[in-house]
Amino acid sequence: MKRRQFISKTALSSLAVLAGTNVVFGSNMPEGYEPLLNAENDPFKMFGLDNDMTVLNKRPWNIEAKAHLLNDRITPSKYMFIRNNGLIPEKIDADKWVLTIDGESAKTTKTYTLKDLKTKFKQHTYQLTLECGGNGRSEYNPPAKGNQWTIGAVQCAEWTGVRLKDLLADVGVKGDAVYVAYHSADMHLSRDPKKEAISRGVPVAKAMEDEALIAFKMNGEDIPLAHGYPLRMVNGGWPASASGKWLKRISIRNIVHDGKKMGGHAYRMPKHPVAPGTKVKEEDMAIIESMPVKSLITYPKSGATLKEGQTLKINGHAWAGDLQVSKMQVSIDFGATWQTCKLEKPVNRLAWQHFSADIKFPKKGYYEIWAKATDSKGKSQPMLVPGWNPKGYLNNACHRIAVKIK
Ligand SMILES: Nc1nc2c(c(=O)[nH]1)N[C@H]1C(S)=C(S)[C@@H](COP(=O)(O)O)O[C@H]1N2
Numbered sequence: 001m002k003r004r005q006f007i008s009k010t011a012l013s014s015l016a017v018l019a020g021t022n023v024v025f026g027s028n029m030p031e032g033y034e035p036l037l038n039a040e041n042d043p044f045k046m047f048g049l050d051n052d053m054t055v056l057n058k059r060p061w062n063i064e065a066k067a068h069l070l071n072d073r074i075t076p077s078k079y080m081f082i083r084n085n086g087l088i089p090e091k092i093d094a095d096k097w098v099l100t101i102d103g104e105s106a107k108t109t110k111t112y113t114l115k116d117l118k119t120k121f122k123q124h125t126y127q128l129t130l131e132c133g134g135n136g137r138s139e140y141n142p143p144a145k146g147n148q149w150t151i152g153a154v155q156c157a158e159w160t161g162v163r164l165k166d167l168l169a170d171v172g173v174k175g176d177a178v179y180v181a182y183h184s185a186d187m188h189l190s191r192d193p194k195k196e197a198i199s200r201g202v203p204v205a206k207a208m209e210d211e212a213l214i215a216f217k218m219n220g221e222d223i224p225l226a227h228g229y230p231l232r233m234v235n236g237g238w239p240a241s242a243s244g245k246w247l248k249r250i251s252i253r254n255i256v257h258d259g260k261k262m263g264g265h266a267y268r269m270p271k272h273p274v275a276p277g278t279k280v281k282e283e284d285m286a287i288i289e290s291m292p293v294k295s296l297i298t299y300p301k302s303g304a305t306l307k308e309g310q311t312l313k314i315n316g317h318a319w320a321g322d323l324q325v326s327k328m329q330v331s332i333d334f335g336a337t338w339q340t341c342k343l344e345k346p347v348n349r350l351a352w353q354h355f356s357a358d359i360k361f362p363k364k365g366y367y368e369i370w371a372k373a374t375d376s377k378g379k380s381q382p383m384l385v386p387g388w389n390p391k392g393y394l395n396n397a398c399h400r401i402a403v404k405i406k
């Protein structure tokens with residue numbers, strides 16, 4: 001007893017609040033012991049996540065959804081994947097938050113409070129698809145380092161803010177502008193203030209699109225902390241790494257932005273197809289821009305069982321980066337024949353599109369439903385994992401679910 005130190009009273013009472021009841025043997029807990037129900041350790045409580053979400057990494061937090069959790073037309077935050085490169089900012093005072101716009105190609109440097117942004121510029125709302133460039137990485141072989149995302153690093157939320165192009169016009173953009181980059185308030189894992197966790201962006205043409213937002217609301221409320229509170233750059237259709245959370249500064253660059261995770265192999269693909277396992281030189285890699293065509297069956301959950309003769313109504317979403325999805329098909333015979341689905345138009349450009357189909361099965365047994373989207377330029381999802389690449393990006397292989405007919 002004597003040599004043991006005990007957990008502090010305050011820590012114990014906050015744990016009791018979290019547990020919603022008394023911690024009966026709380027006084028026995030040794031100092032430094034991390035209770036399982038610790039707030040800092042429970043991402044489900046901390047981020048308000050559904051219990052079915054999958055935690056891939058704790059430092060930094062990386063959490064993904066499962067296909068059936070993404071059934072909503074607009075993704076609620078409890079089903080939204082979280083991808084962090086660094087540490088979430090700790091103390092945020094939205095009233096004191098300022099956004100600075102500068103850079104070699106900015107005619108002036110200006111700063112804006114959140115109130116300035118909300119009152120001086122017209123507000124716009126768009127549904128925008130954000131998918132991590134590494135979504136699907138877990139299927140590459142040889143394996144690529146990084147979070148082993150399966151299919152759940154994608155979401156489509158409704159973002160409200162001001163147009164990036166309106167801000168750029170207010171500052172003035174010089175003729176030599178090339179890239180619009182973000183700088184954020186999150187910390188590098190080392191906590192070294194001189195290092196950034198990530199600083200990427202988009203070419204000027206993408207930044208000038210109507211849908212490129214500097215957002216302060218997500219799904220009609222303040223942006224949740226994990227997704228960039230209080231301010232976020234949102235560039236739908238491109239790797240979500242181009243959408244800077246906790247936005248502090250926008251830099252109008254006269255070069256392709258050279259910030260953290262713009263160089264090396266980060267968010268880049270080989271310019272030419274390579275054999276699996278090839279070491280690719282940096283100069284042979286190109287920055288990922290628009291994401292490829294892809295889709296998810298979000299209902300039913302894989303493993304569903306039906307009675308013989310029953311028609312199954314499936315549904316899901318499809319998206320195609322900067323393009324639209326023009327056709328959605330499903331197969332129940334491993335791709336031998338395809339049935340065309342009902343496909344809705346996007347609510348706005350860069351929003352995912354909803355599809356549905358009524359499927360009949362010829363007899364009892366095991367089936368797989370494969371889903372294949374085709375974009376407006378005629379490109380379809382591959383049935384197998386596409387071109388291997390060093391960092392395991394852009395796996396847009398057909399999604400599939402299992403169904404049993406009894
Ligand atoms: N400031 C900042 N912005 C960021 C990141 C980050 O770590 N820090 N991660 C990026 C990456 S790689 C992705 S996939 C998306 C994830 O967005 P989400 O966590 O809101 O789903 O945010 C992007 N924006």
Ligand SMILES: [Mo]
Nearest residue numbers: 083132133241
């Ligand atoms: Mo990402």
